[in-house]
Amino acid sequence: MEGTRGSPPFVMLSLVLNWWRELSKRRRVRIWRGVSYVLFVVLAVAFLLAIDWARVIDTMFRPEIVADQFPDILLIAAKNTIIYTILGFIGGLVLGLVFALMRLSQSAPFRWAAATYIDVVRGIPLLVWILLIGLGVPIALGIRIPTTFGPGALALSLVMGAYMAETIRAGIEAVDRGQMEAARSLGMSYSKAMIWIILPQAFRLMIPPLTNEFILLLKDTSLVSAIGVTVTTKELTRWGRDGVIHSANATPLVVAGLVYLLLTIPMTRFVSRLEKKVAKSK
């Protein structure tokens, strides 16, 4: 053991350790950062080299299949995704407002009914609701929900309603109590005060969270692909999946994913700008 003490590797190591200890904290941080950049680049390059690119492109991004997707992936699939999103959002907003007002009601049965609805709906996965409404209801009740978008849009609305109810309630509660009192003291009824004074201010506060929910909804519309659709009501996910089956290649799904990004990233940016603005104005 004595022999190793003076051995060159040991000397080197103790030199390095000494050098490290004597560095200022700032220099140490900078060196660490440099080391981690280098490590990152090395790993990334190794990863890229290890991949068989020809094969990846061939199975996931074949140019002629990419070209094949357009323009229908935009004209049909993306359009339908947006239609589902907008229908679900508007339905959710209306239901959410109703349940939020019920939650804030003076009357206990209203509050309980709304709370139960919200808990039950949020406690079961969206996919289950979509299947129940798309497949279960027609069998059980013998009714067919009219229009091609009907079942999907209905399921999305019912579920969004439960989530948005909580967002809207939080927005209403964030409006200063003095606003309601001032409105009531001028002789406005509760509902007039709500409509003209409270809700306009609450919705301003809710723009960032509601936009966030819009983005989540846009992605969740992919679950509608689980129930029957016709060629003209396919949304992006169903489009991609059917494309995969049809072409025995993953390219359509990759393209669908990219179209989702195209839609969501600008909105995500928009929300973070809004949130910064709201934070500043406080």
Next chain:
Amino acid sequence: MTSAIEIRGLHKYFGDLEVLRGIDFQVAMGEVVCVLGPSGSGKSTLLRCVNRLEEPTSGTILIEGEDITDPDTDADAVRRRIGIVFQRFNLFNHLTVMENVTIAQRKVLGRSKGEAERIGLENLEKVGVEEKAGDFPRRLSGGQQQRVAIARALSMEPDMMLFDEATSALDPELVGEVLGVMRTLAEEGMTMLVVTHEIGFAKGVADRVVFMDEGVVVEEGPPGKVLVDPDQERTRTFLRMVLEGE
């Protein structure tokens, strides 16, 4: 003549806390009554019971002879006849000054936009903020905001006005402009119930002063008596404290 406001045996509990412990007094038509008292003595709660922002636990409040504590009375109709000005202005932040003074006229009284704006402008002129009609409240100073709040209440053409420490949230140099408006209103014969810590205002403007402490009326009478040579020790202590603070 019936009183503008008549309060009989008013009690108010918040849970187990008895905030008003039997209040009796009256405000005659055209009279200006100032209510003084330490913080927490129940002054705001009293005003809020008068326009039913709070439900009294027991007792009777008559507004121009009508019992408003009767559960069958339409609280919205009562509030239409009573203007109130809050310590923290409570202007509607999403509306311009003009919209602030017209919204209730239009949605409650059903006045046309033109008529509501004519009446609104009259009242904005009266309080001296007509040139701010197009601005949003946050652009205004505290004094201007409070004057808009007064104009907003006046635009409903109330029979009486309640003021809850209308100048307490203001920077000292802005207090005078609001008190000036209140003084003008009093001179015009408005019935006013004014909670305030401004002893000078009470002395100059009030017909009668009510001193409250711990949920009861300790002493009431003309300002020259209650504010100068009160009978009760509690009143004297309070006055000494307020005057030292100034």
